[in-house]
Amino acid sequence: MTELTSDVVVIGAGLIGLATAWRLAAAGIQVTVCDPTPGTQTSNVAAGMLAPVTEVEYGEDDLLALNLASVAAWPAFAAELQDATGLSAGLHQTGTLSVAYDVDDAAALRRLADYQRRLGLEVEELSGRDARKREPLLAAGVSGGVWVPGDHSVDNRQAVAALLRAVDLSGALLIRQRVSHVITSGTTAVGVQLDNGDTVHAAHVVAAAGPWSSQLEGIPQELRAPVRPIKGEVLRLRVPEAYRPALRHTVRATARGFSVYLVPRPGGELVVGATTSELGYDTRVLAGGVFSLLRDARTVLPLMDELELVETIAGLRPATPDNAPILGPSGLDGLLWATGHYRNGVLLTPITAQIIAETVRTGVVPELGKPFLGSRFGTPKVNVGVNR
Amino acid sequence: MSDDTLVIAGRELTSRLVMGTGGAPSLDVLEEALIASGTQLTTVALRRLNPNQQGSVLDVLRKHGIAVLPNTAGCFTAGEAVLTARLAREALQTDLIKLEVVADDHTLLPDPVELLDAAERLVADGFQVLAYTNDDPILARRLAQAGCAAVMPLGSPIGSGLGIRNPHNISMIVEELDVPVVLDAGIGTASDAALAMELGCDAVLLATAVTRAEHPALMAAAMRDAVVAGRNARLAGRIPKRYHAANPSSPLEGRAAL
Numbered sequence: 001m002t003e004l005t006s007d008v009v010v011i012g013a014g015l016i017g018l019a020t021a022w023r024l025a026a027a028g029i030q031v032t033v034c035d036p037t038p039g040t041q042t043s044n045v046a047a048g049m050l051a052p053v054t055e056v057e058y059g060e061d062d063l064l065a066l067n068l069a070s071v072a073a074w075p076a077f078a079a080e081l082q083d084a085t086g087l088s089a090g091l092h093q094t095g096t097l098s099v100a101y102d103v104d105d106a107a108a109l110r111r112l113a114d115y116q117r118r119l120g121l122e123v124e125e126l127s128g129r130d131a132r133k134r135e136p137l138l139a140a141g142v143s144g145g146v147w148v149p150g151d152h153s154v155d156n157r158q159a160v161a162a163l164l165r166a167v168d169l170s171g172a173l174l175i176r177q178r179v180s181h182v183i184t185s186g187t188t189a190v191g192v193q194l195d196n197g198d199t200v201h202a203a204h205v206v207a208a209a210g211p212w213s214s215q216l217e218g219i220p221q222e223l224r225a226p227v228r229p230i231k232g233e234v235l236r237l238r239v240p241e242a243y244r245p246a247l248r249h250t251v252r253a254t255a256r257g258f259s260v261y262l263v264p265r266p267g268g269e270l271v272v273g274a275t276t277s278e279l280g281y282d283t284r285v286l287a288g289g290v291f292s293l294l295r296d297a298r299t300v301l302p303l304m305d306e307l308e309l310v311e312t313i314a315g316l317r318p319a320t321p322d323n324a325p326i327l328g329p330s331g332l333d334g335l336l337w338a339t340g341h342y343r344n345g346v347l348l349t350p351i352t353a354q355i356i357a358e359t360v361r362t363g364v365v366p367e368l369g370k371p372f373l374g375s376r377f378g379t380p381k382v383n384v385g386v387n388r
Numbered sequence: 389m390s391d392d393t394l395v396i397a398g399r400e401l402t403s404r405l406v407m408g409t410g411g412a413p414s415l416d417v418l419e420e421a422l423i424a425s426g427t428q429l430t431t432v433a434l435r436r437l438n439p440n441q442q443g444s445v446l447d448v449l450r451k452h453g454i455a456v457l458p459n460t461a462g463c464f465t466a467g468e469a470v471l472t473a474r475l476a477r478e479a480l481q482t483d484l485i486k487l488e489v490v491a492d493d494h495t496l497l498p499d500p501v502e503l504l505d506a507a508e509r510l511v512a513d514g515f516q517v518l519a520y521t522n523d524d525p526i527l528a529r530r531l532a533q534a535g536c537a538a539v540m541p542l543g544s545p546i547g548s549g550l551g552i553r554n555p556h557n558i559s560m561i562v563e564e565l566d567v568p569v570v571l572d573a574g575i576g577t578a579s580d581a582a583l584a585m586e587l588g589c590d591a592v593l594l595a596t597a598v599t600r601a602e603h604p605a606l607m608a609a610a611m612r613d614a615v616v617a618g619r620n621a622r623l624a625g626r627i628p629k630r631y632h633a634a635n636p637s638s639p640l641e642g643r644a645a646l
Contacts, residue, residue, distance in 0.1 A: 058413065060413075279441070323416075
């Protein structure tokens with residue numbers, strides 16, 4: 001049994017854990033990252049949309065602010081990552097075209113555009129004809145669209161590869177072992193024990209275990225992160241050379257009431273997603289999921305028929321009760337959360353790494369991160385509009 | 389109307405608003421809406437949920453003492469619906485089932501033939517069946533005759549928000565059936581829910597109108613009040629409509645001749 005010590009130990013080597021480790025190491029802090037299979041879970045399955053505008057929901061203002069800050073941080077983050085590693089970070093600044101299929105879909109899209117405008121977000125409503133000028137291979141039945149210039153995408157697999165290299169080059173240590181539990185001393189987390197019995201002692205433990213964050217042993221029950229897995233199925237297709245680029249922008253569609261997105265990569269890959277189901281830690285790809293994704297994608301892009309279906313895969317989004325991440329102090333001294341990013345893990349990678357690195361360095365959570373403390377959960381719910 | 393209790397399948401309910409959970413943007417938003425609605429019974433799709441998963445909607449329902457009504461959403465045949473109902477009974481230890489057998493995933497309209505078949509089989513298997521059905525009075529009668537604990541006609545298609553398209557059919561169903569009638573699907577706003585109760589429905593089931601509203605908890609509170617208002621109006625006995633002459637509410641005698 002080996003006993004290691006480090007300034008910081010990070011649990012989980014997905015995008016969030018890797019980026020956080022890299023930022024800390026770049027600041028001269030000694031970091032150890034533990035993960036049995038780095039970069040192979042949610043970060044590998046995601047489609048990589050940076051979509052703060054097109055995915056905005058009513059009443060999620062704090063999350064919108066964080067999302068916008070992170071999409072703004074991506075270009076510099078990607079450039080620095082590329083400089084450090086010589087690898088592409090996968091950032092693809094294409095803008096996003098939301099389209100509606102039938103008239104009911106168009107009404108839903110207009111309602112969302114109205115909300116986006118009220119929030120001061122940049123959106124441009126288009127006729128079906130004008131939407132198809134931007135993407136000529138879209139189905140003739142597309143009845144309307146909204147152009148969102150600020151929503152982009154990242155090839156998440158390229159980002160994972162670049163971050164793995166960056167972590168390696170930065171001098172951080174990556175241990176391919178599962179954390180069996182967090183080691184505590186009184187009310188303080190002082191390190192982690194690994195499955196092989198080795199231990200890593202550290203002044204700071206950063207839990208970035210995505211959907212498994214709620215399962216970490218050694219953390220008192222009442223302080224555990226309220227994170228649950230929400231399964232999503234995703235398809236990866238290859239556009240034949242003759243048809244490239246089938247799409248030039250990320251396309252989100254509402255097709256007969258069903259939502260689907262199509263994310264083109266520069267190399268001819270098209271990522272189609274995603275289903276949503278709460279079936280626990282289940283990553284089986286079900287036929288119904290693949291069917292509905294293909295059906296809806298084909299409704300708006302008839303060319304789907306000619307694409308090669310390369311991969312079907314399912315991953316687990318780490319969801320929280322309010323869909324926003326859990327960042328910073330956990331209530332257990334020495335333990336910081338960097339988890340619960342739900343649909344926005346790729347998007348929130350740069351800002352999360354920045355917030356956690358600053359919290360470790362200064363002991364203070366930066367202003368932008370304050371709405372996302374884990375302590376916001378567990379407060380009693382207020383009744384609304386009750387007869388007085 | 390404090391003693392105006394509804395009994396469905398032997399369960400006493402003082403709230404006549406049954407909620408669904410589909411379409412909520414987050415668990416927190418759903419929880420706030422459920423509390424604001426005052427509901428005591430909420431339906432959950434078993435196919436899209438693992439009952440053993442911690443932190444799911446089932447935990448929210450348990451926390452607030454709201455009874456779970458599992459449903460067979462996503463089933464297209466009687467066979468699938470029966471299997472799903474049995475899985476739900478085993479997983480949730482309840483004999484209540486909201487039976488949904490739809491014809492396709494575009495209209496989501498019930499398939500009447502498969503529905504009746506499934507209802508008969510589930511009743512025979514000991515289930516308390518709450519059957520989601522078309523607004524066809526004869527089909528509603530057949531479901532009641534089959535032994536369903538409640539019959540739940542649609543106002544309009546699921547998620548459409550088109551309200552009650554055929555109030556006369558709903559009235560006919562209410563007048564004929566001895567089991568509770570729950571208006572299920574199509575509610576868009578509070579007046580739709582009030583109308584259902586004025587027509588004599590025993591309760592209203594809705595989801596999308598609340599979960600996809602801009603302010604779900606506020607809409608849930610509006611629905612709660614609308615159901616109470618519609619129920620009270622029904623019990624109060626409305627005045628007949630006069631189509632050809634007004635009938636002034638103030639006496640005409642003794643008024644100043646100006």
